[in-house]
Amino acid sequence: MTGATTLFEKTWSDHVVVAETADTPAVLYVDLHLIHEVTTPQAFTVLRTEGLSVRRPDLTLATMDHSTPTLPVSSFKDLAIVGESAAKQIVRMEENCRDFGIELFGFDSEHRGIVHVIGPELGATQPGKTIVCGDSHTSTHGAFGALAFGIGTTEVSHVLATQCLLQRKPKTLAINVAGRLPPGVTSKDLILAIIGEIGVDGGTGHVIEFRGAAISALDMEARMTVCNMSIEAGARAGMIAPDDTTFEYLHGRPRSPRGANWDAAVSRWRTLQSDPGVEFDRSVTLDAGNLQPMVTFGTNPGMVIGINDPVPDNTADPSFRKALDYMRVTAGKPLTETAVDVVFVGSCTNSRLSDLRQAADLITGHKVADGVRMLVVPGSQQIKKDAEALGLDRIFVAAGAEWRESGCSMCLGMNGDTVGNGQLSVSTSNRNFEGRQGVGARTILASPLTATASAICGRVADPRAYLQ
Amino acid sequence: MQAINRIRSRTVVLPTKDIDTDQIIPARFLTTTSREGLGDVLFHDLRFAADGTRNDHFVLNTPAAAGCEILVAGNNLGCGSSREHAPWALLDYGIRAVISTEIADIFRNNSLKNGLIPIVVDAQTHEYLLQNAGIELDIDVKSSTLTLPDGKIVEFPIDGFARYCLVEGIDQLGFLQTHMNSIENYEETRSWMP
Numbered sequence: 001m002t003g004a005t006t007l008f009e010k011t012w013s014d015h016v017v018v019a020e021t022a023d024t025p026a027v028l029y030v031d032l033h034l035i036h037e038v039t040t041p042q043a044f045t046v047l048r049t050e051g052l053s054v055r056r057p058d059l060t061l062a063t064m065d066h067s068t069p070t071l072p073v074s075s076f077k078d079l080a081i082v083g084e085s086a087a088k089q090i091v092r093m094e095e096n097c098r099d100f101g102i103e104l105f106g107f108d109s110e111h112r113g114i115v116h117v118i119g120p121e122l123g124a125t126q127p128g129k130t131i132v133c134g135d136s137h138t139s140t141h142g143a144f145g146a147l148a149f150g151i152g153t154t155e156v157s158h159v160l161a162t163q164c165l166l167q168r169k170p171k172t173l174a175i176n177v178a179g180r181l182p183p184g185v186t187s188k189d190l191i192l193a194i195i196g197e198i199g200v201d202g203g204t205g206h207v208i209e210f211r212g213a214a215i216s217a218l219d220m221e222a223r224m225t226v227c228n229m230s231i232e233a234g235a236r237a238g239m240i241a242p243d244d245t246t247f248e249y250l251h252g253r254p255r256s257p258r259g260a261n262w263d264a265a266v267s268r269w270r271t272l273q274s275d276p277g278v279e280f281d282r283s284v285t286l287d288a289g290n291l292q293p294m295v296t297f298g299t300n301p302g303m304v305i306g307i308n309d310p311v312p313d314n315t316a317d318p319s320f321r322k323a324l325d326y327m328r329v330t331a332g333k334p335l336t337e338t339a340v341d342v343v344f345v346g347s348c349t350n351s352r353l354s355d356l357r358q359a360a361d362l363i364t365g366h367k368v369a370d371g372v373r374m375l376v377v378p379g380s381q382q383i384k385k386d387a388e389a390l391g392l393d394r395i396f397v398a399a400g401a402e403w404r405e406s407g408c409s410m411c412l413g414m415n416g417d418t419v420g421n422g423q424l425s426v427s428t429s430n431r432n433f434e435g436r437q438g439v440g441a442r443t444i445l446a447s448p449l450t451a452t453a454s455a456i457c458g459r460v461a462d463p464r465a466y467l468q
Numbered sequence: 469m470q471a472i473n474r475i476r477s478r479t480v481v482l483p484t485k486d487i488d489t490d491q492i493i494p495a496r497f498l499t500t501t502s503r504e505g506l507g508d509v510l511f512h513d514l515r516f517a518a519d520g521t522r523n524d525h526f527v528l529n530t531p532a533a534a535g536c537e538i539l540v541a542g543n544n545l546g547c548g549s550s551r552e553h554a555p556w557a558l559l560d561y562g563i564r565a566v567i568s569t570e571i572a573d574i575f576r577n578n579s580l581k582n583g584l585i586p587i588v589v590d591a592q593t594h595e596y597l598l599q600n601a602g603i604e605l606d607i608d609v610k611s612s613t614l615t616l617p618d619g620k621i622v623e624f625p626i627d628g629f630a631r632y633c634l635v636e637g638i639d640q641l642g643f644l645q646t647h648m649n650s651i652e653n654y655e656e657t658r659s660w661m662p
Binding site: 014017018022023024025027029031032038039041042045046050059066067083085086088089092126129134135136150151152153154155157158161162163164166168170200201204205231232234236264265268300302317318319322412413414421431433434435436439440 | 483484485486488490491494495496498499500501502503513518542543544547548549550551552570572573574577578581582627628629632640641643644645647648650651654655658660662
């Protein structure tokens with residue numbers, strides 16, 4: 001060993017309060033705790049029962065995104081929340097934040113949105129921070145060179161009470177992506193291809209660092225899409241070393257450092273790189289130049305193929321056969337002949353302004369095909385405002401799509417935005433699990449370009465046919 | 469948390485690979501603010517058809533599954549969402565240990581914090597368990613072993629600290645709080661402030 005360390009190890013060791021031993025895990029400090037209404041009520045109950053306070057409300061960022069309605073009306077107060085228990089959960093979140101002194105980006109806030117969208121948008125997500133949330137897609141924030149991972153509700157109570165977690169140090173996995181993405185192929189296609197390559201358990205026990213020319217060339221929103229789906233490969237977290245693209249994105253955001261503090265922060269952030277020649281526990285290499293638009297054909301994100309490739313025939317495996325039966329797809333045939341019922345553009349994976357722009361550009365001059373429902377849900381109220389300033393909402397509505405308020409929406413259908421039983425959805429979200437978007441819903445994961453092309457065509461479609 | 473040392477029970481086998489936490493408890497049941505009573509909706513969409521009728525073919529609904537406290541699952545159990553509702557639902561239903569060749573990180577952590585024992589076994593043992601549903605296993609957490617009906621003993625990996633907490637019934641929050649001085653010291657002396 002040369003003493004060379006990875007980006008992950010630098011960030012990890014910077015936050016060790018008490019070192020791990022053979023008998024005890026490390027006590028790891030958390031710099032930013034994101035909380036939402038679904039995975040926190042039972043944690044606040046622990047605090048109330050034990051008579052504890054929130055140790056660092058100033059390092060806690062709260063919003064509501066999962067059970068919240070997305071129907072566009074003049075005031076959120078008028079909105080019917082999908083059920084009594086969801087309404088109760090939302091009220092409980094407001095009570096908990098008020099009682100424990102946590103600022104809540106709630107219904108009245110222009111900053112409300114999907115928790116993994118607003119963290120970066122506010123500049124709260126920064127390189128070198130440890131960031132946790134009771135939500136597996138916390139890996140999104142790793143796009144900034146933060147160590148960010150999902151935790152359970154018991155661990156949420158630990159962080160609320162102590163600002164720390166008990167953690168064993170994970171292993172490291174380098175994913176080197178050479179080359180450059182071809183036209184019509186996005187970072188969503190890249191991460192789907194990576195998950196297809198290493199499998200839904202390929203990253204278990206590891207923190208991924210995404211590296212290489214293809215990663216450096218991505219803008220921040222595309223990088224967030226990549227890191228967001230690290231968890232779909234089973235990884236503890238996904239990270240990308242911060243660079244000028246990162247610093248440009250963060251400069252001037254509400255919670256970014258200012259003045260001399262900004263300069264000091266950037267100097268520190270520039271050191272957050274894996275040292276040359278450092279060894280990772282494992283490495284995988286692929287070339288972005290060979291990729292095509294990707295679509296899932298089964299019931300987990302690792303069951304993925306190129307848009308024109310045939311569904312593989314692995315039907316000797318009962319789990320594989322079960323997935324194909326559920327999806328009603330046939331081995332040996334591509335998905336491009338499959339009729340589409342619903343198209344969803346949204347979720348913490350693909351609901352940012354660049355995603356919406358790509359979808360709007362593609363659909364301009366076209367219509368959503370007869371019989372197809374297209375739902376476009378911006379990731380935050382800020383993105384909604386920015387998109388409307390660019391007229392994107394009018395493009396979507398003119399094409400026959402629905403334009404909504406921000407939230408997790410049809411990614412997991414907790415708020416009433418669901419795909420019908422047996423319907424086929426092409427979705428820019430992150431999970432094609434059985435029933436994820438609604439009971440009996442069949443989900444094909446794809447990029448915003450592929451989803452939009454499929455909405456126009458009425459069948460699963462290659463977006464490259466619609467690009468000049 | 470209650471101390472847990474031994475679990476002796478028959479197994480119920482669900483051989484599907486990559487069972488995600490959305491299968492274990494679908495998202496629409498996460499609007500609860502409590503951790504109680506979730507056993508009713510465990511594997512809901514597999515146990516019940518869309519019209520609410522019971523699926524008698526699903527293994528947990530078969531008479532042989534009644535009273536089984538050990539679930540043997542296909543490779544890679546518990547992937548996907550971080551919802552702790554998944555172990556809460558399993559425990560509330562009466563499942564006290566889960567066995568696979570691989571268990572997803574967050575689900576494993578959540579299970580350990582609630583006294584659901586996540587057991588990873590080698591492929592050969594796994595295949596034996598898949599093929600012999602309903603056999604009686606004797607799980608000893610302290611020695612991290614499970615004993616098969618023929619007396620064969622299989623060791624399984626479990627983090628030493630997590631095991632200690634399970635066997636002694638120790639609440640990890642209490643342990644973390646014993647480090648409060650170190651936490652305060654870290655906050656005061658770190659080189660930059662978040």
